[in-house]
Amino acid sequence: MTAGGHGFLSALPPGARDQLLGFAHDAPFPAGRRLFDEGGAADRFWIIRSGRVALDVQEPGRGETVVETLGEGELLGWSWLFAPYRWHLGAQTRSAVETYEFDARQVRDEIDEDPVFGLAITRCVAAVAIGRRLRAARTRLLDLYGPPGGRAVAAGGEAP
Numbered sequence: 001m002t003a004g005g006h007g008f009l010s011a012l013p014p015g016a017r018d019q020l021l022g023f024a025h026d027a028p029f030p031a032g033r034r035l036f037d038e039g040g041a042a043d044r045f046w047i048i049r050s051g052r053v054a055l056d057v058q059e060p061g062r063g064e065t066v067v068e069t070l071g072e073g074e075l076l077g078w079s080w081l082f083a084p085y086r087w088h089l090g091a092q093t094r095s096a097v098e099t100y101e102f103d104a105r106q107v108r109d110e111i112d113e114d115p116v117f118g119l120a121i122t123r124c125v126a127a128v129a130i131g132r133r134l135r136a137a138r139t140r141l142l143d144l145y146g147p148p149g150g151r152a153v154a155a156g157g158e159a160p
Helices: 014-021 104-113 115-145
Strands: 025-029 034-036 044-050 053-059 063-070 090-093 097-103
Touching: 014 115, 044 104, 063 115, 097 104, 104 115
Parallel strands: none
Antiparallel strands: 025 097, 034 090, 044 097, 053 063, 053 090
């Protein structure tokens, strides 16, 4: 498999990208498919090749609230990398989706065996996925729960 372009894979050093893609298999999903639920076992993860996936959180009395929508090139799931390996959010496809799918245990075993690979993957997950995702979730929550007429401010920023 080959991949270039933008997103998670392009943020990896070429050797780590090729090594990771050695664990990938193609996994298509139809629109409206629930991929995982908050609190479920995080035993796999995906890199989106095409389509859109919504990340959501369960709110008592409100149901699912979308906190971010992911698209081409983005990593879907990072909970597989950190114990206790449980999803922090839920995910559902918004359109037909093509992905690379990975078995989390296989990749974690490779991370343990190859520290250079492990450092590259961990840094990339932290920088590209977790940091960006937390900023987006914060902004979305400010939009939902901020004062009426207020404006959400990017993480660490100040209102004008």
